[in-house]
Amino acid sequence: MEQFDTIILGAGAAGLFCAKFATEKGASVLVVDHAKRPADKVRISGGGRCNFTNLYAEAQNYLSANPHFMKSALARYTQWDFIDLLARHSITWHEKNPEKGLGQLFCDGKSAAIIDMLLSEARSAEIRLSTEVGDIRHDGHQFIVTLNGTPVQCRNLVVATGGKSIPKMGATGLGYQIADQFGLTVLDTRPGLVPLTFAPHELDWIAPLSGTALEARVTANGTSFDEALLFTHRGLSGPSVLQVSNYWREGDAITVDLLPGQDAFEALKSERSQNGRRQMQTALATLFPAKLATALAEKFQLKGNLADHSDKALRALADQLHGLTLKPTGSEGYRTAEVTLGGVDTDGLSSKTMEAKSVPGLYFIGEVVDVTGWLGGYNFQWAWASAAAAGRAIAAQS
Incomplete structure (x- = not known):
């Protein structure tokens, strides 16, 4: 049976970014997604230019049953950290309508530049697309995840599957099902940032x-x-x-x-x-x-x-x-909603590592968690910050 230190479910913004950190000390990481291409929501965001963060991203710009939960992750991986990463990849950007003071940052070019950067940063991980996730269980020592009908073992499992928004792009409630299976509370979900x-x-x-x-x-x-x-x-x-x-x-x-x-x-x-x-x-x-x-x-x-x-x-x-x-x-519902409100209850997660308190080795990051940002780059910043928190915690085990 194949063995990895970590399997990340979801090759979107949070999943790919988590792989960047989780592989930093040589751990073996597998990123899987049922889609044919990685990070499709990144690709279409911001009219194809990706509103990748916001100058003013702070906890007050997010909704959650626990308004303090996101403070730790946002403080430890900030919008300035991501901007520095863009500079290292020579990706130029601009603030949209700076006279309005909304702090929305977009790529000067196409959003594909962000995807290329994420893939480059996650190059030490193995990425498998068009891969269906089946049965997931824990045998008392590690997780066993069935991928395209074949069981694969891992010590850590990161759920970065997103929410229910835009089902035509493949969005499902898989992350909520996994949380429920392992005894975590899932708060009611509803469409957000929607007409x-x-x-x-x-x-x-x-x-x-x-x-x-x-x-x-x-x-x-x-x-x-x-x-x-x-x-x-x-x-x-x-x-x-x-x-x-x-x-x-x-x-x-x-x-x-x-x-x-x-x-x-x-x-x-x-x-x-x-x-x-x-x-x-x-x-x-x-x-x-x-x-x-x-x-x-x-x-x-x-x-x-x-x-x-x-x-x-x-x-x-x-x-x-x-x-x-x-x-x-x-x-207009999930069909056009940009995000999903609600999700995995933060009471069951560590705000420092995003690990489930009751299930060691199980992590939830990004939109699947009950943290939803305002329009304007806030949700991407939560993806980066929560992914960094989990990825760093995983790397520290190596």
Whole structure:
């Protein structure tokens, strides 16, 4: 029977990066994946340029049942460490829209450069693709993993299989099944960083705006994001909506400020003093894209011209523009979700090594763990940091 020091399930961002560290002291490492190519989610991320980390990645940018769990790993492998690694591979990068201060870093070239770097760094490991994982068991001394029908032994087993998001790319719940098999708690999972959908009565005015975008502040359960909002034929998308989808729960409403940082009342009042004869729809078009101005005029049943509206009426309209309340009926689901919320309960893992407390030699890293970052490179940074934590711990055994 074949024997390895470590088998890593998953040849994505976390799995490949873990192999880099786990092999540093000469240990034998096998990385397996059922996909035909490694790191496909890296390949498509950031529109093909890979939003590989964020300048501001800290624990406060992540969701977890334990908001402190990720602090250790993030502190011991930081965004600056990854940036230094890129420099060693001569990969150039840029910050997207630095004037917005969002800290999102992208490759100047294609994301394939990141994949090539990961494969280069993991070159001491054996990588087997198109490999199905079957039965997994522990005989009291080591793990026995069935790969394409053949049992293989290992001392350490690292689960880096990701979550359920984007099933067409091969995402499955395998990691959760393994955790459950070995007695670890798996918290409820749901799609994250995902567009929100609406009932027909809301879509009557939203759907015709499909493709219209603007800067907005979107709030769900007390958490707000100021980024672009995009109307779709099924509801709302864009960075601000994807961000709050992590905080939204079915049955909740969201609030949309269509003019963040502006005073809609003062803007309308000023316009009235200068162009009182303007129709309300035309007045709104000075603040919004024309299609949205028309839709809002119809939605709020605005009649007449600006001069016909008192300060009280304009203030009421301004309140609606700054606090439009909408109630999604659902989301686009795992089909388009960028991440999976929930997962392996961090209470059962060491925050320093990512090893299961109750099963020595069993590690969980990346998206399969109940740690989910904001949009903008945070989830890749968690992949790098959690992989480094596990890989270093494994290497220390050699």
